[in-house]
Amino acid sequence: MAAALRLLERVRYRPPGRGCGDAAGWGQRERSYWRALRRRVLGPPVPPFASPCQVGAPVLRATAATVGPERLGGPELRELAAALAAGLRRGPCLGLSAPQLGVPLRVFATELTPARCEQYPPPLRRAHRIEPFQLRLLVNPVLRVLDSRLVTGPEGCASLHGFSAYVPRHWAVHVSGVDECGKPVSWEATGWAARIVQHEIDHLDGILYIDRMDPRTFTNVSWMELMD
Template identity: 40%
Template sequence: MTVMPVRLFGDPVLTTPAREVTDFDAELRNLVRDLDATLRDQQGSGLAAPQIGVGLRVFAFHDPQVSGHLVNPVLEFPDEAEQDGPEGCLSMPGLYFDTIRRLNVVAKGFTLHGDPVQIVGTGHLARCLQHETDHLDGVLFIDRMDTARRKAAMRAIRDAAWNRPAPPRIKFSPHPAPGRRP
């Protein structure tokens, strides 16, 4: 179980659809453990495999009522009810924006052992399940916003300290350059 670095906005893995899991093996079990360890370390609600650079359809989640993981999730919506409220993402640290999501969801998928599982979520849990499944489809939550909210979000992302390039590192050779005297 390893805490992995979380990929930040702009990394192409975050907008690339993830591949379906076909092997329920030790590698998958290690991935789920790494997702869980990283999510706990980051104190988030959910973390998808692409956010740690792995292009597979797996995510871990922690909610006050239930915690776990889903492999190859598929969402169903039992009604049309919606919620509008703040949403954040570990790939955009410290930023929260109001986002419209469905209020109720049924997530079906598999455990890390390949056993079928179903999670019924409402409110925060429903938001989390939708957010993480979007990650597996290469969709970011800012893609769900209307134009005005998305513009405001993009301004905040551009201004975020984590989105600034590191200053270039300049190394000086300890060897004299040809034609120059020390």
């Protein structure tokens, strides 16, 4: 019996495809027997997901729905708020939107801790005004540009894991909305905080940073390790 179990563990499920030369990427994924069996028995995961959806998921390209007033303060929205906060800190991410967790609602959360700020090189911190701010969650956010100057800076995204590019963003914005309980939220964000806010609101409109990036700067952040 033990030998049979070990044999089953070595069995791999490979979806049909044309191999590594396929431009569409078919045939690249392998799933263990046990993972395939678990998926068959338990069914697919239910939103909000524990990990961000990756590019290709339809929810990332759809316009998120407005949250109705009857849902404010309810268990569904409180669960979503907790999932966004947990996802931010587990990532770690600087911002996370509800569509990234499979929930097509106009909600996002963002946080920049002092420890995370210290990870950026001092010249970048000065140039882009990278300063810490506390956790903020916004429901039905409305964006207004305060400073229309476009500043180009590096961005990544939890839904395009392993990649980055330079993206132009407005230098200062004002965002308003409510929190998960319906309490008004108003925030004037400048520099890096403004960049994060614009990135997350783009998610709510089905826009990814690759739609706004300088395509010549699109980079696999681990390209050197992959060459070893």
